Amino acid sequence: MFGVTILGNNSAVPAYDRHPTAQIVTIEDTLLLIDCGEGTQMQIAKYNVRWGKIKYILISHLHGDHYFGLIGMITSMCLLGRQDSLYVYGPSKLKEIIELQLTSADTTLPFKLFFIALEEDGLIVNENKFTVSCFATQHRIPCRGFIIKEKKKKRKINKETISNYQIPTAFYDRLKDGEDFTTAEGNIIKNEDVTLPTRPCRSYVYSADTIYDRKIAELSSGANLLYHETTYVKTMTENALLRFHSTTHQAASIALEACVDKLIIGHFSSKYEKLEVYLEEAKEVFSNTHLAIEGVTHII
Numbered sequence: 219m220f221g222v223t224i225l226g227n228n229s230a231v232p233a234y235d236r237h238p239t240a241q242i243v244t245i246e247d248t249l250l251l252i253d254c255g256e257g258t259q260m261q262i263a264k265y266n267v268r269w270g271k272i273k274y275i276l277i278s279h280l281h282g283d284h285y286f287g288l289i290g291m292i293t294s295m296c297l298l299g300r301q302d303s304l305y306v307y308g309p310s311k312l313k314e315i316i317e318l319q320l321t322s323a324d325t326t327l328p329f330k331l332f333f334i335a336l337e338e339d340g341l342i343v344n345e346n347k348f349t350v351s352c353f354a355t356q357h358r359i360p361c362r363g364f365i366i367k368e369k370k371k372k373r374k375i376n377k378e379t380i381s382n383y384q385i386p387t388a389f390y391d392r393l394k395d396g397e398d399f400t401t402a403e404g405n406i407i408k409n410e411d412v413t414l415p416t417r418p419c420r421s422y423v424y425s426a427d428t429i430y431d432r433k434i435a436e437l438s439s440g441a442n443l444l445y446h447e448t449t450y451v452k453t454m455t456e457n458a459l460l461r462f463h464s465t466t467h468q469a470a471s472i473a474l475e476a477c478v479d480k481l482i483i484g485h486f487s488s489k490y491e492k493l494e495v496y497l498e499e500a501k502e503v504f505s506n507t508h509l510a511i512e513g514v515t516h517i518i
């Protein structure tokens with residue numbers, strides 16, 4: 219399973235039972251928490267997220283609506299007796315903030331917490347089955363988005379055709395890696411004749427907070443799923459530019475330019491109780507747009 223569960227979809231102030239930004243990305247048995255606004259741990263409990271499986275926490279930037287829930291999460295993990303290491307990624311100042319909060323409370327964690335400062339764009343997590351890389355966005359303070367990508371899976375042996383050839387089973391691993399087989403007589407057996415292709419690697423891009431920036435379209439090119447913030451409706455382009463946020467039309471234009479399969483929009487302004495206007499406007503530009511609704515999982 220590769221999916222994204224929305225835990226918080228609002229910007230700035232919690233409103234209309236909407237919470238500040240937080241999402242869980244599930245890749246098979248590993249969970250990543252992206253941003254951790256206030257109330258995230260309550261949302262985690264409400265939607266039965268498996269706490270113990272969260273291995274990575276990625277914090278995009280230090281505006282409170284993206285991380286004020288973090289110390290609560292870490293402290294609860296402590297109280298729940300977590301033992302597995304936790305890897306927290308974020309702006310370098312976050313390390314001091316966490317340490318100050320823990321030392322002030324005389325809290326000693328029963329697990330190892332590794333803090334990795336996001337100082338450069340590029341690869342930050344390299345797991346067996348996926349990678350995470352980060353990229354800088356243009357916001358009022360340093361901010362980074364994330365790209366989570368599956369690793370290429372090995373090809374499968376085609377059981378129907380392999381018996382037509384004399385290939386030693388010791389060579390099967392190399393066939394799975396895509397190699398051709400050369401017989402003793404020098405004949406080449408093409409890999410595609412004896413293996414089956416795997417599906418293309420899936421990817422998810424999280425834009426974090428950002429102004430309209432076509433670099434994000436470039437980075438998201440061909441992604442299966444893009445989350446792009448839409449703090450403002452389409453008539454508020456000037457406010458968006460001033461506050462370093464995006465509008466509905468801008469987010470949808472990025473999705474269109476990047477040719478992604480699906481767009482999720484979120485980081486809604488507390489000015490709006492109803493979210494339909496966001497969806498209608500974004501769909502004018504990119505039809506496969508969905509609202510980030512708390513508790514909903516988008517399978518990639």
Ligand SMILES: [Zn+2]
Pocket residue numbers: 279281357427
């Ligand atoms: Zn922000």
